[in-house]
Amino acid sequence: MxxxxxxxxxxxxxxxxxxxxxxxxxxxxxxxxxxxxxxxxxxxxxxxxxxxxxxxxxxxxxxxxxxxxxxxxxxxxxxxxxxxxxxxxxxxxxxxxxxxxxxxxxxxxxxxxxxxxxxxxxxxxxxxxxxxxxxxxxxxxxxxxxxxxxxxxxxTNSFRSLFSKDQCIDSIDDLQGMKIRAPKNPVMTAMWESWGVSTYPIAWGETFGAIATGVVDGFDSPTDVILNMGFHEHIKYITEATYLPLxxxxxxxxxxxxxxxxxxxxxxxxxxxxxxxxxxxxxxxNGERVHKALTEDHGVTFCELQDAEVWAEKAQGAWPQLFELVGGGEDWVNMTVKYRDTGAF
CATH class of the missing domain: 3.40.190.170 (Bacterial extracellular solute-binding protein, family 7)
Incomplete structure (x- = not known):
């Protein structure tokens, strides 16, 4: 509409x-x-x-x-x-x-x-x-x-992708034991916790150093960040997921x-x-340009989730506990979903 x-x-x-x-x-x-x-x-x-x-x-x-x-x-x-x-x-x-x-x-x-x-x-x-x-x-x-x-x-900047230094993230099991940087936001923290991950709330400006020195193993952000901000020096695996468009x-x-x-x-x-x-x-x-440059010029491997439905089920299952973190609570969430689907409140 x-x-x-x-x-x-x-x-x-x-x-x-x-x-x-x-x-x-x-x-x-x-x-x-x-x-x-x-x-x-x-x-x-x-x-x-x-x-x-x-x-x-x-x-x-x-x-x-x-x-x-x-x-x-x-x-x-x-x-x-x-x-x-x-x-x-x-x-x-x-x-x-x-x-x-x-x-x-x-x-x-x-x-x-x-x-x-x-x-x-x-x-x-x-x-x-x-x-x-x-x-x-x-x-x-x-x-x-x-x-x-x-x-x-x-x-927006398309979806947030998952980035790793050392391995493809193909399934939710691959996250276990990884040190993941994530923004200091309670909703996003709860999302990661639903996947069994305790995150490191490192400021964005400190993320490059944290990756370079091994303080963390990976993080998520839109894919072009890896190309435009030089992270390809350390990030070699990208999983383009669909859980959250930025x-x-x-x-x-x-x-x-x-x-x-x-x-x-x-x-x-x-x-x-x-x-x-x-x-x-x-x-x-912009996405096609970024994908080509990362693979052809910087040797980055793109990975694919094999159990995307598990990620969705666990994350959406956490919604009820997140309502209290959203201003307006469940009512505002429901208003948003209705508007997204119908174009009206």
């Missing part, structure tokens, strides 16, 4: 059209500067989104609004960056949903294993992270829980957003909506 964003986005389109109609051919001097922090290099999927957004905001504002992209995690871990947005130290950021959930537990619904069957459930037409009724409701909850964080966009949210400090004029707010919302679409197209086309 095609769902249109009829609220702020409709106003955004009209407002930006009005700005464009009256704009001079010369680019205006920057009037508003927004600092946007994210975890990764500029050519990583997160960086691609950030720089696409900077380009669209500049174009839609005739150069009057500038997004200054802070690549490479210079503002600290994702959790630290989320806190900086909450405080207003940084105005904007693109952060993995589980790392914002510490401040807004309703986002933990996006971390439930096997809730979404594909990245399209998040960023395809009518997806949970596309501008529309669901994201409006999500934003309302995030604002209420965090006090000062607004969701203005969303993206969900990331573009967040903005609410007091800063409200300090902008309605026209400037409209530019931000429209630009994010445009990039939500263009970035999803980029992610869809």
């Amino acid at each position: 095609i769902r249109k964003y009829l609220g702020a986005l409709s106003f955004a389109i009209l407002a930006v059209a009005s700005l464009a109609a009256g704009a001079l051919t010369a680019t205006a001097e920057p009037r508003v500067t927004i600092k946007y922090a994210h975890c990764c290099p500029a050519d990583h999927t997160y960086g691609v989104y950030a720089h696409q957004l900077a380009e669209r905001v500049a174009a839609n504002s005739n150069g009057e609004i500038v997004i200054e992209v802070l690549d490479g995690g210079v503002m600290g871990s994702e959790q630290a960056a989320a806190q900086k947005v909450q405080l207003g130290t940084v105005q904007m950021s693109g952060i993995t949903a589980n790392n914002v959930a510490q401040l807004a537990p309703s986002l933990n619904v996006l971390v439930l294993p096997y809730l979404n069957g594909s990245p399209d459930d998040l960023t395809g037409e009518g997806g949970l992270l596309r501008a529309g009724a669901y994201r409006d409701e999500l934003n309302k909850r995030v604002l209420g829980e965090s006090g000062s964080i607004r969701v203005v966009g969303g993206y 969900a990331a949210v573009v967040i903005m400090n609410e007091p800063f957003f409200q300090s902008l004029s309605e026209e400037d707010q409209a530019v931000i919302l429209l630009s994010a909506a445009e990039v939500d679409v263009s970035h999803a197209e980029f992610v869809a086309s």
